[in-house]
Amino acid sequence: MGLFDFFKKKQVLKISEEDRSQFTADMAANADALVRQFKDVANLDFSVDSLHILDKVIEDNRAFYKQGDDETKRKMIIRIGAYIFEVARQNYGGAYFWYNRLDQPVLVSGQPEFEMSLLAYERTKLRFENTREEDNIPTFFNQYVEGVKNKHTVLIA
Numbered sequence: 001m002g003l004f005d006f007f008k009k010k011q012v013l014k015i016s017e018e019d020r021s022q023f024t025a026d027m028a029a030n031a032d033a034l035v036r037q038f039k040d041v042a043n044l045d046f047s048v049d050s051l052h053i054l055d056k057v058i059e060d061n062r063a064f065y066k067q068g069d070d071e072t073k074r075k076m077i078i079r080i081g082a083y084i085f086e087v088a089r090q091n092y093g094g095a096y097f098w099y100n101r102l103d104q105p106v107l108v109s110g111q112p113e114f115e116m117s118l119l120a121y122e123r124t125k126l127r128f129e130n131t132r133e134e135d136n137i138p139t140f141f142n143q144y145v146e147g148v149k150n151k152h153t154v155l156i157a
Contacts, residue, residue, distance in 0.1 A: 020095060020096060024096060028082075030083075042057055046083075046086060048145065058080065066128075073125075077124045081120040084123070084141065085107050088107055089109075092116075093110075094107045095108055099119065104119065106155075107120070113151060116153070119156065123157060
């Protein structure tokens, strides 16, 4: 099953290699900006374990997020989501695509053998807006890791 078969109704757009390279650089720059922003309070080193620290950063900034305007919320989601994406890409590989239906990036790992897909922006927003334990970032990310290890074709959001 190919990416476009799997996402046929979800409108995933393939992007050129030049655009993908720029998109990857932009994603890395946003993730690096988050690391710099919290360098004095959090050791964000792009390891899978650092997602526990990231989840604490989200918890600690939930009130700020809820009081923020739409642009502030968008920037918070982009930086934190970029960090999650880059943890996935740096540890498990993958390529970025654009997911039209939700107007956000998706990271697809495992091609061509399988297609494990991750929507980090959507989960970041959900984590800011919900306090349920099952919505935490490490639990979410473990679903992605298990999918990669088991070579599943699944979308994790």
